[in-house]
Amino acid sequence: MTDRTNVVRLRDTAADSGELSRDASRPRLEKPDAQSVKMRTVGLRAFYGDVQVLKAIDLPIVERQVTAVIGPSGCGKSTFVRSLNRMHEVVPGARIEGQVLLDERDIYARDVDPVRVRRRVGMVFQKPNPFPTLSIRDNVLAGLVLNRVRVSDPDALVEKALRQAALWDEVKDVLARSGTSLSGGQQQRLCMARALALEPEVLLMDEPCSALDPIATARVEELIHELRQSYTIVVVTHNMQQAARVANLTAFFYMGELVEYDRTDTVFTRPKERRTEDYITGRFG
Amino acid sequence: MTAPARSGSLDLGYGSKLSGDAVFSRVTWVFALVVIVGLGAMAFEMAGASAPTLSVFGVEFVLGRVWDPLHRVFGALPFIYGTLVSSLLALVIAVPISFGVAIYLSELAASWQRDVLGFLVELLAAVPSVVYGLWGVFALAPWLRTSVEPALAKSLGFLPLFQGPIQGFGMLAGGVVLSIMILPTISSVSREVLRSVPSSLREGALALGATRSEMVRLAVLPYARSGLMGAVLLGLGRALGETMAITMVIGNRPEISASLFAPSYTMASVIANEFTEATGELHLAALAEIGLLLFVLTIALNVVARLLVGRVGRVAVRGRL
Numbered sequence: 001m002t003d004r005t006n007v008v009r010l011r012d013t014a015a016d017s018g019e020l021s022r023d024a025s026r027p028r029l030e031k032p033d034a035q036s037v038k039m040r041t042v043g044l045r046a047f048y049g050d051v052q053v054l055k056a057i058d059l060p061i062v063e064r065q066v067t068a069v070i071g072p073s074g075c076g077k078s079t080f081v082r083s084l085n086r087m088h089e090v091v092p093g094a095r096i097e098g099q100v101l102l103d104e105r106d107i108y109a110r111d112v113d114p115v116r117v118r119r120r121v122g123m124v125f126q127k128p129n130p131f132p133t134l135s136i137r138d139n140v141l142a143g144l145v146l147n148r149v150r151v152s153d154p155d156a157l158v159e160k161a162l163r164q165a166a167l168w169d170e171v172k173d174v175l176a177r178s179g180t181s182l183s184g185g186q187q188q189r190l191c192m193a194r195a196l197a198l199e200p201e202v203l204l205m206d207e208p209c210s211a212l213d214p215i216a217t218a219r220v221e222e223l224i225h226e227l228r229q230s231y232t233i234v235v236v237t238h239n240m241q242q243a244a245r246v247a248n249l250t251a252f253f254y255m256g257e258l259v260e261y262d263r264t265d266t267v268f269t270r271p272k273e274r275r276t277e278d279y280i281t282g283r284f285g
Numbered sequence: 286m287t288a289p290a291r292s293g294s295l296d297l298g299y300g301s302k303l304s305g306d307a308v309f310s311r312v313t314w315v316f317a318l319v320v321i322v323g324l325g326a327m328a329f330e331m332a333g334a335s336a337p338t339l340s341v342f343g344v345e346f347v348l349g350r351v352w353d354p355l356h357r358v359f360g361a362l363p364f365i366y367g368t369l370v371s372s373l374l375a376l377v378i379a380v381p382i383s384f385g386v387a388i389y390l391s392e393l394a395a396s397w398q399r400d401v402l403g404f405l406v407e408l409l410a411a412v413p414s415v416v417y418g419l420w421g422v423f424a425l426a427p428w429l430r431t432s433v434e435p436a437l438a439k440s441l442g443f444l445p446l447f448q449g450p451i452q453g454f455g456m457l458a459g460g461v462v463l464s465i466m467i468l469p470t471i472s473s474v475s476r477e478v479l480r481s482v483p484s485s486l487r488e489g490a491l492a493l494g495a496t497r498s499e500m501v502r503l504a505v506l507p508y509a510r511s512g513l514m515g516a517v518l519l520g521l522g523r524a525l526g527e528t529m530a531i532t533m534v535i536g537n538r539p540e541i542s543a544s545l546f547a548p549s550y551t552m553a554s555v556i557a558n559e560f561t562e563a564t565g566e567l568h569l570a571a572l573a574e575i576g577l578l579l580f581v582l583t584i585a586l587n588v589v590a591r592l593l594v595g596r597v598g599r600v601a602v603r604g605r606l
Contacts, residue, residue, distance in 0.1 A: 087488060090488060115495070115496055118491060118494045119494035122492065123492035125488060125492070132508060142493060146490070191489070198494070
């Protein structure tokens with residue numbers, strides 16, 4: 001229960017301080033939709049040791065929309081999403097400058113516990129990583145157990161999360177089996193169920209389909225499509241068709257810079273930047 | 286240019302019957318064979334040398350509690366007991382510390398701490414065992430006698446483990462010295478095992494809102510479990526065979542006592558102490574049979590370690606076996 005109160009406290013202090021520290025000199029990105037901004041980065045720079053991999057990124061993440069982050073390998077797109085739930089700093093020598101605001105509250109502020117941030121901003125990784133020593137059921141419940149969330153009916157919750165991840169019908173009879181007994185695509189959906197069970201406000205997906213076959217990819221994409229009804233989703237992909245299929249908004253990164261950000265159809269049909277056009281037409285990357 | 290000549294010299298190998306690789310493979314095969322033959326010969330020789338006691342005492346040798354070379358009565362149970370109990374005691378002390386060290390080094394320490402501390406821990410393994418023995422004689426045993434053992438007798442004296450006369454030299458001193466000696470083995474193997482846990486599992490736990498300690502408990506330790514078990518068994522193997530340091534502090538009396546304060550004797554110690562002054566053939570044979578038992582015990586243990594070590598950390602652990 002302490003977790004709940006903490007989340008509330010986090011929000012309250014955000015309202016109190018209310019400080020956005022907007023940098024007027026930076027070009028403001030116009031909001032493609034009139035919806036509310038769930039997260040945004042302000043002059044976000046990321047480093048691995050002395051190497052700068054992100055250069056002053058200002059990007060809004062709009063609530064209940066799917067934002068795709070595209071770009072060639074090494075453009076900083078993975079680093080970008082990992083900085084949205086403070087997973088970037090897990091790598092030794094990695095650090096961040098600038099701000100990432102979640103409900104207008106800087107998640108990198110001194111008094112913010114990264115553990116709480118990750119509780120609110122869930123993540124699905126490139127490679128499916130269910131806990132091999134836990135059963136399918138316990139994998140789904142792992143986040144809740146970790147955060148000491150008391151669940152009155154764990155079985156119902158497991159079912160709900162697995163249904164949300166479109167995995168229930170395939171695993172309902174084998175819930176006691178190890179999470180790694182599933183196929184790659186199923187494992188990835190299990191990881192999504194595991195993240196969804198915590199009911200995060202934002203779900204980050206770092207190339208969630210790159211280790212999956214086309215059929216499994218289609219299922220996961222379908223799922224992303226459904227989940228946007230209730231979640232704010234950021235999906236990193238190097239597959240432009242995938243971005244076009246699942247995302248309403250697309251951000252194009254190139255060499256650590258945010259080159260273009262707009263509605264997905266605009267980015268793909270009428271890109272403003274030459275580099276974006278070159279990339280989506282396959283001239284590089 | 287001399288291109289044709291050069292290509293000609295490259296062709297030289299084709300004519301000979303044995304290519305360089307075949308020679309290399311045979312030579313190394315012979316070396317590998319030496320190890321196997323050596324091991325087999327050792328077992329055979331020890332079995333041969335212990336034939337007299339095997340035929341005189343039979344299974345009584347293992348179960349007998351009296352070791353009296355003057356009257357030609359040889360029972361090895363006190364030594365087996367001393368070896369097993371001192372080794373187990375060493376594990377009880379060393380395993381929690383080693384796991385703590387390994388978890389700190391692999392999961393929490395900054396990279397410079399990792400290097401420095403890791404080096405220092407490995408350094409413990411480089412200290413000659415006689416030096417540990419001297420430390421045990423001059424520092425540990427007096428300290429146990431004056432401080433630790435009286436305190437234990439006072440607070441936990443209702444347990445048979447902590448009763449009886451306090452002497453410093455004995456099972457407890459042996460176990461403590463052994464624990465320090467096996468600590469580097471267990472902690473460095475455990476560290477390698479923990480390092481072999483995929484970082485994707487760690488990240489998965491962290492992304493769910495795990496703290497570092499929860500990450501270790503949820504993702505790292507369960508995955509590394511069998512590898513850690515292997516690390517413990519490797520430590521046990523080292524403790525069973527350790528001779529010099531424990532001989533210097535355990536008191537060397539072939540008695541079986543429930544008290545950890547009482548002196549004891551180990552299999553390795555009795556061989557080292559009595560071999561040069563063995564009185565007669567039967568005595569020698571008895572010592573050889575103890576050697577054979579120790580040999581079988583450690584081999585069995587290593588086999589069990591190998592069987593227990595699952596896919597995780599297999600490389601790390603097997604490198605040490």
